[in-house]
Amino acid sequence: MFSTFTFAPGTGLFQNLADLFSYGDGQFGLWALNSVLYAGLGGFLSTLVSAMAGYALAKYEFRGRSLIFYSILGGVLIPGITLAIPQYLLLSEVGLAGSYLSVLLPIIISPFGIYLSRVYAASAIPTDTVEAARIDGASEFRIFRSIALPLMVPGMVTVFMLQFVGIWNNFLLPFVMLSDQSNYPLTVGLYTLLSKGSGTPALYSLAITGAAVSIIPLIVLMLVLQRFWRLDLLSGGLKG
């Protein structure tokens, strides 16, 4: 790898893949499953929490609305490194550090997701429809579930995708939180391969192969979720 012209393709792809999945009794597969769990479940919960908050911020007027909104948005300004260390100290106080929850819980709150959901809810949910449902006697929860959520699907798909990718590629938080290799997501696992690789070049190639493989699920997800962007935003609204 260090001696050849780098655009020239090699021939060792399948050998690399076989090595990768057999490394450390299939550790790579375990890391991949962990990543799927963190990104999938974390992304889903995060999207749901963001959608609820965004809907409330966009479609209700209540005391403290601006305060809540700008405080949450301000959360984006804090460097992740600043948060990760206190989060770790906090979670180890309650004995959660090192567990799956220690990585899952902090990523559910996404100021950016909430912002995006609010913008989207404001433009996609006609206030007249909500009012009409209210007059017909629908409960606030039912209005959210049956009217707001379906209209917000394209926006939520965007939030989910960005969160999924963000969590999938998140390095710092799991790196700080986890100590047991069997809980690692792909990023931290690959990093340990890379840092060991400075002594053993074979691990270096494994890490590069692993990095390439770890992108494939994201591409598949992207292709699947694209369909939902095609929904016409105005369908189901009053304009029909």
Add this chain to the structure above:
Amino acid sequence: MTATLTPRTPTTARSRPSRRRRGRSAPYFFLLPALVLFVLFMVVPIIYAAWLSLQTYRIEGGGILGTRVRVFTGLSNYVSALTDPDLLSGFGHLGLYAVIAVPVTLGLALLFALLLDVPAARGTRFSRTAIFIPYAVPGVVAALLWGFLYLPGTSPFSDITNALGLGSIPFLKEPGIFGSMANISIWGGVGFNMIIIFTSLRGIPADIYEAARLDGADERQIALSIKIPLVVPALVLTAIFSLIGALQLYGEPTTLKPMTSIISQTWVPLMTIYKDAFLTDDLPSAAALSVILALGTVVLSAIVLGITNRRTSGARS
């Protein structure tokens, strides 16, 4: 923080009192999970970091067995941070990098989003995915891959220039390093920003375009005079997020560091923070630096918001 406030009647509710009362608590109910998590995982850690930044370690007791205790020192961490020449040059590096990375990222993202939104565009799914995929590549891996394309020994570009007798391209020397560094984040960031702008373009009702088309506007005119003004909020948002991202530059220089001697351990502020927190084990100093960086980010974002607000309100009047 909001539990004690009495909610105002939603102006949208035109219903009987009983129903109105139920509607009052609804927004708080919807916000509850977000607020609880926000307080637990953002507000509390921030307060903790701020509190930590006002302290310092001191060795108490004699000899080798002296214990390290944290004592309150006021603002001394801030004073030593702000007078540290390493930090100032770190901000200089950051500035040069951001001046290249932010405008180019936004410009390309807007261009791609507009091109993909043209009705006649073909292969949009493929292009959208292709532009987005680099964002899916973890920053560390992207920096590593680009690093090999930059490094004189392995760079295919330098292979070509060497063959032509021009010598290697100085990707990893000053001032080329700023362009090289910006290039990595532009490559990774365009897709993300494009998605935000594109989502916002999709939210524009199509009948606006119909009217413009009937009036004889072509796609370029529609893009320039209808679409761009309507996606200004998304542009402001992406600008601020790109700026924030630029200020938090860390992964790229850390990964490129072994490849070049000009990247020091404190090349950008976050590298200094990381060094203080994990290598020299000086948490208070790291906390103080983080607070400075966060405050700087707030000020910059406020300036960007201020400028754009004046522009848009000026355009309206």
